[in-house]
Amino acid sequence: DAGVTQSPTHLIKTRGQHVTLRCSPISGHKSVSWYQQVLGQGPQFIFQYYEKEERGRGNFPDRFSARQFPNYSSELNVNALLLGDSALYLCASSPTPISGGYTFGSGTRLTVV
Amino acid sequence: AQTVTQSQPEMSVQEAETVTLSCTYDTSESNYYLFWYKQPPSRQMILVIRQEAYKQQNATENRFSVNFQKAAKSFSLKISDSQLGDTAMYFCAFLTGANSKLTFGKGITLSVRP
Numbered sequence: 001d002a003g004v005t006q007s008p009t010h011l012i013k014t015r016g017q018h019v020t021l022r023c024s025p026i027s028g029h030k031s032v033s034w035y036q037q038v039l040g041q042g043p044q045f046i047f048q049y050y051e052k053e054e055r056g057r058g059n060f061p062d063r064f065s066a067r068q069f070p071n072y073s074s075e076l077n078v079n080a081l082l083l084g085d086s087a088l089y090l091c092a093s094s095p096t097p098i099s100g101g102y103t104f105g106s107g108t109r110l111t112v113v
Numbered sequence: 114a115q116t117v118t119q120s121q122p123e124m125s126v127q128e129a130e131t132v133t134l135s136c137t138y139d140t141s142e143s144n145y146y147l148f149w150y151k152q153p154p155s156r157q158m159i160l161v162i163r164q165e166a167y168k169q170q171n172a173t174e175n176r177f178s179v180n181f182q183k184a185a186k187s188f189s190l191k192i193s194d195s196q197l198g199d200t201a202m203y204f205c206a207f208l209t210g211a212n213s214k215l216t217f218g219k220g221i222t223l224s225v226r227p
Contacts, residue, residue, distance in 0.1 A: 031213075033214070033215075035215070040219075040220075041219055041220070042117075042204050042206075042217030042218050042219050042220050043158070043204075043215070043217050044217075045214040045215065045216070048213055048214060055213060056213055056214050058214065088156060090158060092158075092215075097213035098208075098213050101160075101163075102160070102215060103160070104150075104157060104158035104159075105157065106155065106156050106157040107156050107157070109156075
């Protein structure tokens with residue numbers, strides 16, 4: 001069975017640009033969460049989606065947005081990129097939001113220059 | 114607000130020996146889950162072990178076991194018979210049903226020496 005897949009694996013963007021990151025959950029998982037991990041720190045919660053609806057949002061500016069599609073895949077969008085947005089972006093899927101059985105993808109390494 | 118504290122930034126252990134990684138947390142919730150995740154250089158966050166707060170029995174997974182002290186809000190991970198492949202960052206994490214988000218500690222870098 002395929003795990004959680006994220007694309008792209010690496011990305012370099014310039015300040016002010018826009019970026020879209022993609023995540024495909026494990027088959028049968030309806031919940032997708034996004035986390036930002038700055039180098040040397042633990043992941044920070046950005047969003048959670050379940051059944052295509054936003055179920056939670058972390059303390060991130062409105063430049064960050066996300067959505068979930070009918071096939072439960074998800075996109076994370078970041079507008080007006082700042083240098084501080086450079087991080088590893090992790091996607092996690094689970095059958096339901098509170099099942100706790102989160103499986104993570106390998107992440108997208110975003111570098112903003 | 115929930116917080117997770119991992120006060121040891123790094124540890125080192127000889128291969129085949131036992132090591133314990135510490136974690137404390139703070140919450141007012143009564144129903145929650147605790148996790149230890151491993152993150153090797155490949156970046157993928159891998160679930161090591163999970164503990165439900167309502168269970169008094171400590172969770173075990175092969176060489177990995179936890180010491181869950183609910184009153185003290187402590188959740189340490191013991192790795193027995195350490196192997197070179199255990200070298201990684203280890204994160205303690207906390208989840209409640211109230212908001213369904215994982216709250217992570219800062220992590221600890223574990224190095225296993227041959």
